[in-house]
Amino acid sequence: MRSLAWVPGIEVATTYRAEWFPRDLVAGVVLTTLLVPQGMAYAELAGLPPITGLYTSILCLLAYAVFGPSRVLVLGPDSALGPMIAAVVVPMVVAGGDPGRAVALASVLALLVGLFMTVAAVAKLGFVADLLSHPTQLGYVNGLAVTILAGQLPKLFGFSTEGDGLWADITGFVTGVDETVPAALAVGGGGLLIILVLQKFLPKVPAILVAVVGAIGAVSLLDLDVDVVGALPQGFPPFTIPTVSLGELGVLAAAAVGITLVSVTDTISTASAFAGRTRQEVRGNQEMGGIGAANLAAGLFQGFPVSTSGSRTAVAFSAGARSQVTGLVGAVAITLLLVLVPGLLKDMPQPMLAAVVIAASIGLADVKGMVRLWQQRRIEFALAAAAFVGVAVLGVLPGIAWAVALSVLNVFRRAWWPYRTELGKPADVDGYHDLQQYPDAGKTPGLVIFRFDAPLIFANARTFREEIRHLATDGTRWVLVAAEPITDVDTTAADMLEELDQELNARGISLVFAGMKMPVKQKIDRYGLTGTIDPAHFYPTLDDAVAAFRRSNA
Numbered sequence: 001m002r003s004l005a006w007v008p009g010i011e012v013a014t015t016y017r018a019e020w021f022p023r024d025l026v027a028g029v030v031l032t033t034l035l036v037p038q039g040m041a042y043a044e045l046a047g048l049p050p051i052t053g054l055y056t057s058i059l060c061l062l063a064y065a066v067f068g069p070s071r072v073l074v075l076g077p078d079s080a081l082g083p084m085i086a087a088v089v090v091p092m093v094v095a096g097g098d099p100g101r102a103v104a105l106a107s108v109l110a111l112l113v114g115l116f117m118t119v120a121a122v123a124k125l126g127f128v129a130d131l132l133s134h135p136t137q138l139g140y141v142n143g144l145a146v147t148i149l150a151g152q153l154p155k156l157f158g159f160s161t162e163g164d165g166l167w168a169d170i171t172g173f174v175t176g177v178d179e180t181v182p183a184a185l186a187v188g189g190g191g192l193l194i195i196l197v198l199q200k201f202l203p204k205v206p207a208i209l210v211a212v213v214g215a216i217g218a219v220s221l222l223d224l225d226v227d228v229v230g231a232l233p234q235g236f237p238p239f240t241i242p243t244v245s246l247g248e249l250g251v252l253a254a255a256a257v258g259i260t261l262v263s264v265t266d267t268i269s270t271a272s273a274f275a276g277r278t279r280q281e282v283r284g285n286q287e288m289g290g291i292g293a294a295n296l297a298a299g300l301f302q303g304f305p306v307s308t309s310g311s312r313t314a315v316a317f318s319a320g321a322r323s324q325v326t327g328l329v330g331a332v333a334i335t336l337l338l339v340l341v342p343g344l345l346k347d348m349p350q351p352m353l354a355a356v357v358i359a360a361s362i363g364l365a366d367v368k369g370m371v372r373l374w375q376q377r378r379i380e381f382a383l384a385a386a387a388f389v390g391v392a393v394l395g396v397l398p399g400i401a402w403a404v405a406l407s408v409l410n411v412f413r414r415a416w417w418p419y420r421t422e423l424g425k426p427a428d429v430d431g432y433h434d435l436q437q438y439p440d441a442g443k444t445p446g447l448v449i450f451r452f453d454a455p456l457i458f459a460n461a462r463t464f465r466e467e468i469r470h471l472a473t474d475g476t477r478w479v480l481v482a483a484e485p486i487t488d489v490d491t492t493a494a495d496m497l498e499e500l501d502q503e504l505n506a507r508g509i510s511l512v513f514a515g516m517k518m519p520v521k522q523k524i525d526r527y528g529l530t531g532t533i534d535p536a537h538f539y540p541t542l543d544d545a546v547a548a549f550r551r552s553n554a
Helices: 002-006 008-015 018-045 050-067 082-092 099-122 126-131 134-156 166-179 182-201 207-222 246-278 284-299 310-318 325-340 350-364 367-376 378-394 396-416 461-471 491-506 518-526 542-552
Strands: 420-424 447-452 478-482 510-514
Touching (some): 008 050, 018 050, 018 082, 018 134, 018 207, 018 310, 018 325, 018 350, 050 099, 050 284, 082 099, 082 134, 082 246, 082 396, 099 126, 099 246, 099 284, 126 246, 126 284, 126 396, 134 182, 134 350, 134 367, 134 378, 134 396, 166 378, 182 350, 207 350, 246 284, 246 310, 246 396, 378 396, 420 461, 461 491, 478 542, 491 510, 510 542
Parallel strands (some): 478 510
Antiparallel strands (some): 420 447
């Protein structure tokens, strides 16, 4: 039975309630109105034919309904992943090359992401989502939003540019704006305006559907000279095993790592946001298994990498979705569209697809979050700004590596320069407290109480030693370390403590510890430090240590 835990769809099928179906059906139909235009638009964003967005949507919804643990999460082509896919696929396909080649590369990329996700799920590596801290993720996403916006503006205005990167996109747009096609700008700009206005003032109205229907109607009735999607292939997506060379596989694998990380982070954060509403627990490893299955399925049917969509999940939830049957309804509806009426979308204007992507990029940006970081913690604002610049200057894929590096360096910085302070005893407060918070707190002559708020490791051993040397002035007899916040001591720090104790003893000063956790004390014993530091200089509490100091210096 434990093996069935990795197939949550079986549990849903056996516990499904008939009264849920009407709501799942309605939610699935509503969701489809969003899945179709967004799937096509995000495929274009990834540098692929629009039809692949529909193929991808069908297969990922079917696979996640079987292997995904959440009852309401909606998967599909994602605006955040689109530029990452394009960044690796487009350069590998020569200008004007075969679109089928691009599809094959993107499908292999999806298979690799699915493989990495599945392996990570089995190995219980859900913690990898923590490699992107919130500030760096915020900066990365904002940089991505600006990059997407700049890249789609020429299409919205009816012309194309040759560029690679944010600056090239901006300069290409500025220099080519005189090639604007008025009809294209009218359709795309009008559609974008409709989407933004309806989303702002009438959020329950399907803004994208209204804009798309209006754009198709305008092109058909007014015979506007605008590039359109054209007729779509008819039928269910074909099963295909894509092939690439070994050299291409290496490039795709490197990109798949970054896409996997972004997808995991996005999925777990979205799942956490909706878990409370659906009374479900977030099962990070199973979520990775579900996303992995969705990517594998998409990759075998001419699809590309997918992730969870917060916006589409919110639409499905607000429409009354009760289970993954909502996703199944969406998959069936898209399939019926391709089988029965594939010509329905042939007059979809390309500028309208650009408008859908630009609207998504505007929704992706979080300016308020940046402002909040500036107001609350400048160092984390600087991290977010650095991640933003990394995407803008280095590009989308190097930008994710830069964002991860910033997150790791920030953790290292906190361990390297942790908060440390001297403690005293305030007259009107129990216990010993920070002298920076209570500058008038009493100090016992000859006794320095020092607190170091971090594990004691190789990176901060020098900082600890220099701080102790600074505090151990003439007249000091004990340096008492409030050791409760110290959760670890590595061998480098142990060697430093041994040398520091000998140095202080030579000056007639004792190095004493209070409140040290048992696992840390056991490491101290194992390192043999109690052969240098007097075993009697370890006390269970600060009060016990201070009382012992007073007795010995009475």
